[in-house]
Amino acid sequence: MEIAPGDASRSRSSTPISGSFSDRGVHVTNTAPSTADAHSAPGAGDFAARAHQIAKVYGHGDAKVIALDGVTVGIPRGRFTAIMGPSGSGKSTLMHCMAGLDSVDSGQVFIGDTDLTRLRDKQLTRLRRDKIGFIFQAFNLVPTLTALENITLPMDIAGRKPDKQWLDAVIDTVGLRQRLKHRPSELSGGQQQRVACARALASRPEIIFADEPTGNLDSRSGAEILGFLRESVRQMGQTIVMVTHDPSAAAYSDEVLFLTDGQIVDRMQGPTAERVLERMKGFDRPGVAAS
Numbered sequence: 001m002e003i004a005p006g007d008a009s010r011s012r013s014s015t016p017i018s019g020s021f022s023d024r025g026v027h028v029t030n031t032a033p034s035t036a037d038a039h040s041a042p043g044a045g046d047f048a049a050r051a052h053q054i055a056k057v058y059g060h061g062d063a064k065v066i067a068l069d070g071v072t073v074g075i076p077r078g079r080f081t082a083i084m085g086p087s088g089s090g091k092s093t094l095m096h097c098m099a100g101l102d103s104v105d106s107g108q109v110f111i112g113d114t115d116l117t118r119l120r121d122k123q124l125t126r127l128r129r130d131k132i133g134f135i136f137q138a139f140n141l142v143p144t145l146t147a148l149e150n151i152t153l154p155m156d157i158a159g160r161k162p163d164k165q166w167l168d169a170v171i172d173t174v175g176l177r178q179r180l181k182h183r184p185s186e187l188s189g190g191q192q193q194r195v196a197c198a199r200a201l202a203s204r205p206e207i208i209f210a211d212e213p214t215g216n217l218d219s220r221s222g223a224e225i226l227g228f229l230r231e232s233v234r235q236m237g238q239t240i241v242m243v244t245h246d247p248s249a250a251a252y253s254d255e256v257l258f259l260t261d262g263q264i265v266d267r268m269q270g271p272t273a274e275r276v277l278e279r280m281k282g283f284d285r286p287g288v289a290a291s
């Protein structure tokens with residue numbers, strides 16, 4: 001099925017993808033705070049992740065690049081947040097710093113109540129494994145493992161047994177029931193990304209970070225993946241942050257954060273592709289950076 005962008009982000013009654021989580025009594029009412037609250041009161045509110053005044057600089061001297069310039073933001077629980085901005089504005093750096101994949105030069109990053117900047121490497125690795133799900137543009141599946149083995153791999157590594165009922169719900173929702181014994185090379189790009197989504201969701205992480213999750217997919221497969229992410233937020237209360245270049249993809253989110261020159265300069269609740277596109281055009285025109 002396809003969920004129209006824009007419609008999906010606001011129509012909470014959109015049709016679930018096959019075998020929905022709500023069939024299993026998993027339905028969550030979404031009453032999370034806006035990212036705006038984090039600006040006025042850092043540390044307050046129900047945020048799955050928070051950044052407080054984070055800065056990140058690459059290189060030195062003439063090669064110095066300020067990738068993040070004092071970003072303060074909260075990612076509300078149970079919401080789908082998109083991060084957009086011109087190329088080089090710091091989107092990936094922000095995501096990587098918030099996910100503990102990269103360190104910050106100053107400021108603090110929290111997943112739940114845990115300050116990542118105070119963790120040692122081993123603790124950080126454990127936190128990423130236990131609390132964070134990742135979906136990358138390049139799928140990042142293990143080629144020698146089956147779809148099912150890929151889905152359960154993070155839990156296998158952590159020595160945790162999957163919750164069978166939950167795993168079944170995830171597999172049915174992404175429509176992989178008939179493909180579980182296939183290896184990645186026997187799956188289409190869209191199916192491989194479904195495996196990656198199921199892998200991210202299987203352990204019920206605090207938050208999922210998705211970096212251009214539809215960048216390698218045709219528009220139909222991309223729409224399916226976005227519809228699925230949208231539904232996992234709506235029905236399961238999953239928290240998702242997605243970096244994207246695509247206004248149509250951003251339109252599936254609840255809120256878009258706009259980044260330019262390493263700073264969050266604007267945000268948009270209930271986005272549509274048209275409004276996001278208009279907003280992005282504003283960044284090309286001096287003096288229209290904030291409306």
Ligand SMILES: Nc1ncnc2c1ncn2[C@@H]1O[C@H](COP(=O)(O)OP(=O)(O)OP(=O)(O)O)[C@@H](O)[C@H]1O
Nearest residue numbers: 058059065067085086087088089090091092093094
């Ligand atoms: N490892 C690095 N070394 C040096 N500079 C870097 C590094 N990573 C990122 N940068 C620079 O930091 C800035 C922000 O990069 P980042 O990748 O976060 O931007 P982005 O908004 O994700 O870009 P894009 O949309 O093109 O992927 C850019 O100027 C980039 O060149």
